[in-house]
Each structure stands twice: as C-alpha cells, then as structure tokens.
Amino acid sequence: MTGQRAEKPVLRVLGGEAVWPPPVWLMRQAGRYLPEYRKLREKAGNFIALCTTPPLATEVTLQPVRRFGMDAAILFSDILILPWALGQKLRFAEGEGPRLERIDGLAGLEALDPAALRQGTEPVMETVSRVRAELPPETTLIGFAGSPFTVACYMIDGRGGDFPLTREVAYADPALLAAVIETVTTATIDYLSWQIEAGADCVMLFDSWAGLLPPDLFRAHVIHPTARIVEQLRVRHPGVKVIGFPRLGGLMTLPYIADTGVDAVGMDTSVDPVALARLAPRRVAFQGNLDPLLLRAGGISLGQAVERIARGLAGHPHIFNLGHGIVPDTPPEHVAAVIERLRSLEPGELEE
Numbered sequence: 578m579t580g581q582r583a584e585k586p587v588l589r590v591l592g593g594e595a596v597w598p599p600p601v602w603l604m605r606q607a608g609r610y611l612p613e614y615r616k617l618r619e620k621a622g623n624f625i626a627l628c629t630t631p632p633l634a635t636e637v638t639l640q641p642v643r644r645f646g647m648d649a650a651i652l653f654s655d656i657l658i659l660p661w662a663l664g665q666k667l668r669f670a671e672g673e674g675p676r677l678e679r680i681d682g683l684a685g686l687e688a689l690d691p692a693a694l695r696q697g698t699e700p701v702m703e704t705v706s707r708v709r710a711e712l713p714p715e716t717t718l719i720g721f722a723g724s725p726f727t728v729a730c731y732m733i734d735g736r737g738g739d740f741p742l743t744r745e746v747a748y749a750d751p752a753l754l755a756a757v758i759e760t761v762t763t764a765t766i767d768y769l770s771w772q773i774e775a776g777a778d779c780v781m782l783f784d785s786w787a788g789l790l791p792p793d794l795f796r797a798h799v800i801h802p803t804a805r806i807v808e809q810l811r812v813r814h815p816g817v818k819v820i821g822f823p824r825l826g827g828l829m830t831l832p833y834i835a836d837t838g839v840d841a842v843g844m845d846t847s848v849d850p851v852a853l854a855r856l857a858p859r860r861v862a863f864q865g866n867l868d869p870l871l872l873r874a875g876g877i878s879l880g881q882a883v884e885r886i887a888r889g890l891a892g893h894p895h896i897f898n899l900g901h902g903i904v905p906d907t908p909p910e911h912v913a914a915v916i917e918r919l920r921s922l923e924p925g926e927l928e929e
C-alpha cells in the first residue's frame with residue numbers, strides 16, 4: 578500500500594517533489610455545474626441526504642474523476658456535516674445556502690454531544706472506503722474538514738455572510754469562541770483520523786474565512802488550532818500529509834506556513850504564487866490558484882493564466898487548482914480545456 582501511495586503524483590508533490598506538469602484537481606469539482614451531479618442531487622432530495630447516502634456520495638465523488646481524469650478525488654461531503662453530527666440543527670435552504678441553529682452561549686455548546694460524532698459520521702467513512710475501492714491506483718483521495726475557525730463562524734452566526742456575530746463574540750465573549758473552537762478542534766482530530774483510517778490518502782483543512790481575523794486573533798484561532806490538528810494527526814498516522822487553506826490570509830500566510838506544520842498551502846485568488854514561493858519561510862508545497870471566474874469566462878486568457886501559474890511555480894512542489902471553488906454556471910468544457918492545456922505544457926520558458 579505504501580509503495581503504491583508513493584506513486585501518486587499528488588502525494589509526491591505533498592512529499593516535497595516538483596512534478597511537471599503539475600497534478601491537478603479543482604475545489605468543488607463535484608457540484609451543480611455538472612449535469613450528472615444535478616441528476617443525482619434531485620434523486621437524493623436534499624443535500625444532507627446526498628452527503629450521508631454512501632452510494633450516492635460515492636458516485637458524486639467519482640463523477641469529475643471519470644469525466645476529466647483528475648489526479649485527485651475529494652470526498653463529497655460538507656464542512657457543516659461535523660457540527661450536524663455533533664447535534665446542531667442544520668438545513669440547506671434551496672437557493673440560499675446552509676442554515677444552522679445558532680450557538681449563542683455556553684449552554685448551546687454544551688447541548689452538543691461529542692460522543693455522537695462517530696455514529697453521525699459513519700456514512701462519511703463508508704463513502705471514503707467505497708471511493709477508495711473504486712479509484713484508479715494513481716488517483717489520490719483527499720479527505721477534508723473545515724478548520725475550527727471557519728466552522729465556528731457558521732456555528733455562531735448560523736449562516737454564511739461576513740459573520741458579524743462571531744467577530745463580535747471574539748471580543749465580547751472570548752471564552753465562548755475559545756470553547757467552540759476547542760470543541761471543533763478535538764472533534765476534527767477524530768473526524769480526519771477516521772477518514773484516514775477509512776482510506777483517505779491525505780487531508781485538507783478549509784479555512785475559508787481565516788482572512789476575517791486581525792493578526793493576534795489569526796494566531797489564536799487559525800494557527801494554533803491548525804497546528805494542534807496537524808500534530809495530533811501525525812501522532813496517530815505518522816507521515817500523513819495535510820493541506821491547509823487559510824483563505825485571504827494575506828501576510829499571515831507566512832507564519833501560517835512556518836508554524837502550523839502543514840505540508841501544503843492552498844493559495845486563494847489574491848495570492849501571487851511566485852512572490853509567495855519566494856517568501857515562504859520553509860519548503861512547503863503550493864496548491865492553486867486559478868480564478869474560478871476566469872474558469873467560467875473561458876477564452877484565450879484562461880489558457881494563458883493556466884500556463885502562467887504552472888510555469889511560475891515550475892521547480893516547486895505544486896498542485897494545480899483554483900483559488901476558490903468552481904461556481905455553479907461554469908461550462909464543463911472549460912474544465913476539460915484547463916486539464917488539456919496543463920497536460921500539454923512542454924517544459925521550458927514562458928513566452929510572454
């Protein structure tokens with residue numbers, strides 16, 4: 578198994594190797610832009626049912642791998658399945674996004690049941706095993722979770738947006754935010770560990786809202802919990818690779834790389850990959866960072882951007898990806914064109 582794992586291009590990059598052309602997968606590669614996804618989504622009825630019915634979640638995970646030959650599959654689930662499995666009420670309102678019953682005090686947090694996590698996430702683990710059994714041996718299976726701060730944002734505000742309640746709690750009731758983050762951190766260590774045991778080759782932590790925090794709070798609520806998760810996963814699964822994605826982290830991306838121990842850092846659309854590679858405080862792999870809106874728009878500049886990003890990081894360990902998730906009205910042909918362009922790149926200089 579270990580020998581086989583080492584042959585997977587994504588895992589080679591996560592081990593620090595520069596691979597040319599870079600292996601590729603795309604955030605939200607399974608989703609509404611694919612007609613075959615929309616069909617299964619209808620069959621499942623609601624989104625939580627889709628995430629927790631292993632045959633359906635397996636099929637959705639495999640769809641983009643079959644259609645585009647991606648180098649990695651990412652488990653089809655959602656970062657909010659974790660608070661849901663802990664007992665927080667969750668629904669996905671059609672056309673509006675997720676709604677959680679808000680945590681507005683310690684009593685609400687204490688009403689959650691960490692002991693329910695295992696059973697509540699059993700379908701996710703079954704999906705991981707099923708996907709593992711069906712993937713080609715060279716394809717990496719990525720497990721994932723939200724990072725504690727980003728999950729806490731949804732738990733406290735109850736919905737997406739700019740999370741005014743969470744940001745107020747950070748100052749007005751710091752013990753509450755710390756307690757929510759502590760609960761999520763502990764649960765996430767188990768949750769990711771079980772995914773690895775079920776067959777995930779590596780894991781990714783999505784910190785989509787990390788960039789909302791000023792530096793001192795970024796250290797406390799992003800860097801520290803992430804470091805703890807990485808450290809504990811390595812204790813339980815020596816050698817396991819972790820990708821971190823501190824979206825819109827700006828300059829805090831540098832201490833994030835230095836202090837969390839992640840093996841790779843996801844770059845959002847705002848990052849200049851060449852500049853980050855120059856400034857990075859230690860050897861780390863990079864993942865990203867094509868603009869999803871350019872992917873939707875297509876045309877000549879799409880191909881040029883693919884080439885610029887790939888060549889900008891040539892010689893560095895790099896997994897090609899987007900700077901954020903695929904948007905729903907993206908033409909699937911544009912995704913196919915990106916993969917083809919990337920795989921047809923000759924080694925050599927970038928022609929301006």
Ligand code: 1CP
Pocket residue numbers: 603604605606607608609618624651652653654655656657674675721736737738783785902
């Ligand atoms: O109706 C539908 O079909 C639901 C749309 C959808 C999908 C396809 C949601 C609801 N989640 C997902 C899948 C998902 N979410 C994956 C699957 C794997 C893949 O990438 O293909 C992953 C990794 C996530 C992670 C996720 N969920 C994040 C982190 C990454 C990011 O996009 O910033 C976040 C913030 C969420 C919350 C969430 N779930 C769904 C929506 C629409 C949102 C965003 C809500 C908001 O902030 O308003």
